[in-house]
Amino acid sequence: MSKVLVIAEHDGSNLNGSTARAVSCASDLGLDAVDVVVLAADGSAVAEQAAKITGVSTVLLVQNAANENAVAAFLAPQIEALAADYSHVLAPSTTFGKDLMPRVAADLGRPQISDIMRVESAMVFDRPVYAGNAVVTVEAPEGLVIGTVRTASYKAASNDGSASVETRSVDAAMPSHTRFVGLESGGGGDRPDLQAAAKVVSGGRGVGSEENFKAIYSLADKLGAGVGASRAAVDAGFIPNDHQVGQTGKIIAPDLYMAFGISGAIQHLAGIKDAGTIVAINKDADAPIFEIADFGLVADLFEVIEELEKAL
Amino acid sequence: MKILVGVKRVVDFNVRIQVKPDGSGVATDGVKMSMNPFDEIAVEEALRIKEAGNAEEVIVATIGPKACQEQLRTALAMGADRAIHVLTDEEIQPLTGARILKALVDKESPKIVMLGKQAIDDDNNQTAQMLGALAHWPQATFASEVKIDGDTATVTREVDAGLETLSVDLPAVISADLRLNEPRYVKLPDIMKAKRKPLEAIPLADLGVEIAPAVNVLKTTAPAKREAGIKVETVAELVSALKEKGLI
Numbered sequence: 001m002s003k004v005l006v007i008a009e010h011d012g013s014n015l016n017g018s019t020a021r022a023v024s025c026a027s028d029l030g031l032d033a034v035d036v037v038v039l040a041a042d043g044s045a046v047a048e049q050a051a052k053i054t055g056v057s058t059v060l061l062v063q064n065a066a067n068e069n070a071v072a073a074f075l076a077p078q079i080e081a082l083a084a085d086y087s088h089v090l091a092p093s094t095t096f097g098k099d100l101m102p103r104v105a106a107d108l109g110r111p112q113i114s115d116i117m118r119v120e121s122a123m124v125f126d127r128p129v130y131a132g133n134a135v136v137t138v139e140a141p142e143g144l145v146i147g148t149v150r151t152a153s154y155k156a157a158s159n160d161g162s163a164s165v166e167t168r169s170v171d172a173a174m175p176s177h178t179r180f181v182g183l184e185s186g187g188g189g190d191r192p193d194l195q196a197a198a199k200v201v202s203g204g205r206g207v208g209s210e211e212n213f214k215a216i217y218s219l220a221d222k223l224g225a226g227v228g229a230s231r232a233a234v235d236a237g238f239i240p241n242d243h244q245v246g247q248t249g250k251i252i253a254p255d256l257y258m259a260f261g262i263s264g265a266i267q268h269l270a271g272i273k274d275a276g277t278i279v280a281i282n283k284d285a286d287a288p289i290f291e292i293a294d295f296g297l298v299a300d301l302f303e304v305i306e307e308l309e310k311a312l
Numbered sequence: 313m314k315i316l317v318g319v320k321r322v323v324d325f326n327v328r329i330q331v332k333p334d335g336s337g338v339a340t341d342g343v344k345m346s347m348n349p350f351d352e353i354a355v356e357e358a359l360r361i362k363e364a365g366n367a368e369e370v371i372v373a374t375i376g377p378k379a380c381q382e383q384l385r386t387a388l389a390m391g392a393d394r395a396i397h398v399l400t401d402e403e404i405q406p407l408t409g410a411r412i413l414k415a416l417v418d419k420e421s422p423k424i425v426m427l428g429k430q431a432i433d434d435d436n437n438q439t440a441q442m443l444g445a446l447a448h449w450p451q452a453t454f455a456s457e458v459k460i461d462g463d464t465a466t467v468t469r470e471v472d473a474g475l476e477t478l479s480v481d482l483p484a485v486i487s488a489d490l491r492l493n494e495p496r497y498v499k500l501p502d503i504m505k506a507k508r509k510p511l512e513a514i515p516l517a518d519l520g521v522e523i524a525p526a527v528n529v530l531k532t533t534a535p536a537k538r539e540a541g542i543k544v545e546t547v548a549e550l551v552s553a554l555k556e557k558g559l560i
Binding site: 231 | 331338433444445466480490524526527531539542546547550553557
């Protein structure tokens with residue numbers, strides 16, 4: 001029997017939406033079962049949420065005080081202990097999965113398939129390279145497959161499942177060389193999570209300052225949208241890093257992406273290729289973003305935001 | 313204390329990638345090659361740690377064919393003290409790369425290995441974490457700030473939820489994210505000086521590293537293209553187009 005284990009991403013109380021997307025990819029493998037493991041200090045609430053994801057057979061709940069925060073050096077040995085029962089182990093390709101899974105793979109002597117965007121068979125996958133400017137079809141070598149899932153390529157599995165939750169104890173030695181100090185969140189407030197939002201309003205260097213970004217936030221709030229940014233805007237200190245969209249930031253797939261004052265470097269475009277509709281507003285008619293935008297408007301972004309807010 | 317920095321030769325980040333029509337890969341003939349930008353940041357950070365008096369020596373290493381020497385010379389010109397070139401003409405995947413770096417760690421006993429968080433060619437984002445596992449060392453990936461205090465490093469990491477801070481005992485592997493620093497410009501006299509710095513070439517076979525099971529690339533294709541849409545003239549036109557699509 002071949003089964004896939006999906007590593008749940010969560011913050012201790014809520015399951016991250018990337019998990020249900022990774023489950024969609026896992027279901028495409030066509031194996032006998034899709035299980036999810038919740039590694040947490042006190043994870044029954046998260047496990048209940050995971051049990052509702054359609055297509056999940058069993059949720060394994062591994063509780064350990066060391067799992068209070070997602071530290072790769074602590075999580076990896078526990079996953080390695082569980083992997084023996086599985087043919088595939090997947091995690092979302094978020095900073096959580098990217099940090100964790102190669103550590104698991106190397107310990108088990110397995111290569112990793114990063115950023116799976118399509119499953120051709122249980123051993124053959126498509127993944128992007130060169131910031132999404134090429135796609136490679138790769139075949140994993142025989143044996144355990146370890147991978148991360150490019151979440152923007154998958155819709156979240158729906159929420160009408162009723163998997164059983166099994167508590168497991170895992171024997172794994174916890175290293176003492178790593179200490180979690182803290183997490184400072186970027187202050188997105190109550191706005192929708194960038195990676196799950198149906199609409200995203202995004203600003204670039206053209207916004208000009210941290211102060212001016214208020215206009216972006218204000219429009220986002222009117223639309224019920226998440227707020228994104230280009231690398232240039234983050235580097236300039238206009239907005240915290242967790243808003244960055246692109247090759248090395250977040251890869252997103254909202255229904256509507258509105259880019260204000262973003263020129264459209266290939267590294268940024270790599271993060272929005274899967275968006276439903278892209279709207280670009282830029283003063284520069286030659287900005288590369290217009291080459292991929294569904295609707296382009298050459299204009300001053302602040303005037304456009306003002307008019308948009310009136311029209312909505 | 314020594315710092316070992318891994319650097320990779322990649323297609324320059326400004327090059328527009330062309331997929332070969334026969335699906336065998338991307339065109340690299342005559343294309344400008346550079347040091348992976350994240351690795352440049354890793355080199356810079358190692359130099360700053362040394363300049364702050366927290367390390368004595370910065371060693372840069374690469375794995376690949378003869379031409380990769382160019383990137384080692386660049387790192388030496390930036391200020392690294394010496395270089396190690398693991399010579400091979402084979403394509404090296406991350407797990408084997410991490411095993412090779414582990415062999416260099418055993419040889420050199422650095423207290424810190426600094427790597428870029430990902431190479432901009434294969435975008436794998438694996439090698440640092442894999443080395444952490446193989447060496448049984450802590451890892452602090454996607455670093456935007458590194459503070460060294462005796463035998464510990466306090467590292468701020470760029471994660472999806474914001475900025476996370478880890479404290480790790482040395483030796484440790486740290487992978488560099490974009491905002492860790494801005495690499496220095498190399499000056500001409502430094503390029504001349506770099507030519508005289510020691511560069512040791514080691515054939516891969518001499519390291520006794522077991523090649524890991526490899527992922528087999530079956531084909532390379534161009535991604536589905538997004539076509540440019542239309543330009544609207546007014547906000548009113550934009551609003552009605554979005555309303556028509558049910559987006560607002």
